[in-house]
Amino acid sequence: NAGVTQTPKFQVLKTGQSMTLQCAQDMNHNSMYWYRQDPGMGLRLIYYSASEGTTDKGEVPNGYNVSRLNKREFSLRLESAAPSQTSVYFCASSAGYRDTQYFGPGTRLTVL
Amino acid sequence: RKEVEQDPGPFNVPEGATVAFNCTYSNSASQSFFWYRQDCRKEPKLLMSVYSSGNEDGRFTAQLNRASQYISLLIRDSKLSDSATYLCVVSNQAGTALIFGKGTTLSVSS
Numbered sequence: 001n002a003g004v005t006q007t008p009k010f011q012v013l014k015t016g017q018s019m020t021l022q023c024a025q026d027m028n029h030n031s032m033y034w035y036r037q038d039p040g041m042g043l044r045l046i047y048y049s050a051s052e053g054t055t056d057k058g059e060v061p062n063g064y065n066v067s068r069l070n071k072r073e074f075s076l077r078l079e080s081a082a083p084s085q086t087s088v089y090f091c092a093s094s095a096g097y098r099d100t101q102y103f104g105p106g107t108r109l110t111v112l
Numbered sequence: 113r114k115e116v117e118q119d120p121g122p123f124n125v126p127e128g129a130t131v132a133f134n135c136t137y138s139n140s141a142s143q144s145f146f147w148y149r150q151d152c153r154k155e156p157k158l159l160m161s162v163y164s165s166g167n168e169d170g171r172f173t174a175q176l177n178r179a180s181q182y183i184s185l186l187i188r189d190s191k192l193s194d195s196a197t198y199l200c201v202v203s204n205q206a207g208t209a210l211i212f213g214k215g216t217t218l219s220v221s222s
Contacts, residue, residue, distance in 0.1 A: 033209070042214035043156070043199070050208070058209065090155055098144040098203050101210060103155035 004104035013081045021076040023091030032074035036087040081111040116213035133216045135183040135200030144203040190220045
């Protein structure tokens with residue numbers, strides 16, 4: 001039982017490049033989330049998926065897209081990376097909206 | 113008023129001390145409350161849920177005051193291993209997601 005896994009752990013991109021962050025959970029959770037964490041800003045919700053087949057915008061969705069591929073997997077895509085997207089990205093999952101969220105280990109992204 | 117507000121600290125205490133963290137939230141309709149712990153450069157992990165009647169887990173006690181929209185976390189007999197950032201978490205107005213405070217940093221020294 002791995003919980004929530006994320007790949008890659010680290011990534012360096014140049015401005016304008018694209019990439020997809022992968023997230024998978026093996027807890028049979030319905031809801032999945034993508035956050036970014038910046039110094040002094042705390043965790044900010046980018047997108048979430050209440051259940052398979054649905055996605056909704058969070059607090060800071062601009063510049064990102066998501067795909068809920070199936071119940072286990074929720075990916076985050078940066079189409080044209082910008083230096084402002086340098087951050088630590090966390091994926092999380094929970095049984096339902098108001099339930100405990102379990103986090104993956106994070107992806108540390110630097111955009112030059 | 114920000115949705116979830118915490119004193120950022122840092123709180124610097126000696127081993128064995130008792131320390132209390134406070135958190136206020138703006139949405140009176142919030143139904144879910146948690147304290148998470150985050151170690152440096154690691155993911156947040158659930159410390160404990162917070163219930164209306166208050167709850168205790170070993171050295172940790174959480175209290176909720178709905179009338180004042182206030183949550184607290186009390187740590188007794190602090191250990192070096194308690195050094196971390198503690199995040200106050202509340203469900204949002206729509207009840208569709210959780211809102212994380214920016215965290216309070218605790219440093220316990222010997």
